[in-house]
Amino acid sequence: MTEKNLLEVIDLKVEFNTDEGRVLPVDGVSFSLNDGETTAIVGESGCGKSLTALSIMGLIDKPGRIVGGKILFEGKDLLCLSKRERHAMRGKELAMIFQEPMSSLNPVFTVGYQIAESILLHQNVDQKEAKKRSIELLKRTGIPRAEKVFDSYPHSLSGGMCQRAMIAIALSCNPKLLIADEPTTALDVSIQSQILDILHSLAKEDKKSILLITHDFGVVAEMADQVVIMYAGQVVEKSDVFSLFDEPKHPYTQGLLRSTPKLSEDVEVLEAIEGIVPNLHNLPKGCYFYPRCKKALPVCANERPDMQTVADGHEVKCWLYYMESSGERNE
């Protein structure tokens, strides 16, 4: 495994100026993605996953604005590039697929036209070659009768087919990093598992680097090498996938894992996380998870914890682990 950072996000901050005031839906997010690996960002609705992805793609729109941090791609800070340079990177170096496959394809053009156009834009080939490559890509995503689908309009295809076509477009210029924002959330389990298989073979056989956004721990368990857990705009835990499932540290991560029903085990009563995600306009004074936390200490009410390293490659933002690292714990 090459341990080279392809992507490094450092202290990223995204601000929104709303009628009710300014909020930071992405508040100091840091993580990295090794070349050839899959990093999953996990968290509940509204925690800032999509905004983080859009920041990397350079697609944050008004009223949103990046107000701090760095996004290093192969060592280069994307936030220092001109609009034109960023545009040139999209498709070629970075590509993204979205949750709603239907609405991210252009309804006016055939699927084939949209893939071929992307190839013609970034590669020096003629129409005929572009068509040939498009059909190969459609086949690569497991589409039967790719020639027919090439000439179809998005509305005549199912959600699963559209998502495959989106993947084909994303792959059309052989990007170094593929960002997949909840690529299977809108699909049935059977289709979800087919799409995950495609992503899986891209990751394992083609050694593609993938940033995978999801709120489903099943998808994480199938796909991820590294996991980043987000809560209310912040990263609260980071780990490799095995230690995360074996020993989740943050009470939020523990709660999420326990509240997910599993086919492989039976429990009488699910352990729910009480309460709801805080409103960004009215965040708790101390740890953002404090009002819902079953293990809270007095300090949690008033002060925000920093990221602590609890094991090799495993970091957590929680007061519970300050005691351990500063005190008796012997390594």
Add this chain to the structure above:
Amino acid sequence: MNVMNSKNDVLLEVRGLKKYFDVSEGWFKKEHKYLHAVDNVNLKVRQGETFSIVGESGCGKSTLANIIMNLIEPTEGQIIFDSIDLLTLSKDDLRKKRADMQMVFQNPFSSLNPRMRLFDIIAEPLRTHRNLTKAELSDRVFELMNIVGLDRAYARRYPHEFSGGQRQRIGIARALALNPKLIICDEPVSALDVSIQAQILNLLMNLQKQYNLTYIFIAHGLAVVKHISDTVAVMYMGKIVEKASKNSLFSHQYHPYTKGLISSVPISNPRMRNKPQCVQLEGELPNPVNPPPGCRFHTRCSFATDKCKSEEPALRNITAEHCVACHFPI
């Protein structure tokens, strides 16, 4: 006085239920085309149990639920609820009987009137069906809010001021208002985050114990279904293809479709990654207007033979509590 029903009494029975939607195109409808959304469904739901219906999008789950709720008219069939054949009732009697059945919907936002305050949303069914004094009404509404865990300070708020999980609680409070016997939950947790999903599942299970409720639970999340159900029916293109007690279904699947559905569920721990998959569901649902002849699943089934392409398998019992519609059960 009503004698308390035991768990083996059938509360709802559906016989030969069909719903064919007319999807003919063109002005003169020269060629009549029908979509067989629900095609000859038979089922019995026992008092106090949770009967789940699972299957891919478009297999007819909501249509079946809506027919039982009398929200759409069936093309054919009988619905016997609480020993009464609903389709033979007069409009007025039906309206009264319907109060015993309530529904909780998937999208808690679109199912609540955005211009009504929380109090009125929960009070509405009580105002239509019960003759309560003002004081009785507000007592009952606050009682219901308390039961589902909504703070009474929220009574004057509008739906948009609530989170998804809170809106689902409002939907449940409203469904409970008339002390129904049956609640049909159409994907009640699909739109919710896992932490909130667990809160709502726990609430539904507690209410069931407390009020001896019967649930029909529609979902496509199989792990959720395994957690909450007593009986599970698997639908494919309008038909029930397998039906069993929860334990029997999750320990052995006789239908290749059910087996495929269950093996498509993502693993719950990365240490299970190298486990071989038994049956992978290939392909997608065929066009429901022209369903395949014979067994409707044969186009996606790796075990299909000539018989499957021509002869439709009937739903038959393999054990007392497990039945399957497949010529060659696995």
